[in-house]
Amino acid sequence: MNKHFLWFFLLFCLGAAAKSLKCITCHLHTQPDRCRRGFGVCIAQKHESCMILQIFQDKALQLTYMVCQQFCRDLTFDFNNRTYVHKCCDYSYCNYDM
Template identity: 35%
Template sequence: MDFTSPSWPNLQGGNFMNFRCFSPLSVSRNLTSLPDFLAPMTEIIQCRMCHLQFPGEKCSRGRGFCIATENEVCMTGRIFKKDGTLWLTFMGCLEKCANVDKIKWSIYLVKFRCCRGYDLCNESL
């Protein structure tokens, strides 16, 4: 996906959760003496979800929770205006995610934070 393209993300269509980042999530295994078919692959993590939140306001679209599958993480994305002021925040579950700091997208700067350490870890990102 080309992050410099003005069509990323499709803000007019409200399609905020189709972001795809670069780094795949490495799945950790529970290393025990159990056979492979009994060893759990990964822990289930619950993430805060909000498709649209403006500064100083509550979540206005897509408020709730999502369950990150074994290939997903919790994420928080923020879009900043050119002058650095926060314009928009979105949160949810994402399959491929990488922590990025203020990459340029048209006249905006976009920041992603990803986590999987504990339930609702993306609330504090």
């Protein structure tokens, strides 16, 4: 293959990887502790954004769940004396700052 084509292809791949939306994953984060299960990073696919779900009881944060989520939308609702706060964002690692 042509060396110029290979260099162009390599630069294209690196540029695409650098622009990918990266989100923190944690499937069980308790307060004031650290991530207990599923800590890592996910690369958002088409129609995905970073999501954080926070569960409160008596206005005290009980646990947090973070992932890449398809068709994410902000939502807050109450169920069984708990408040569920579902937030979405679209810049890398934004669900860790929320």
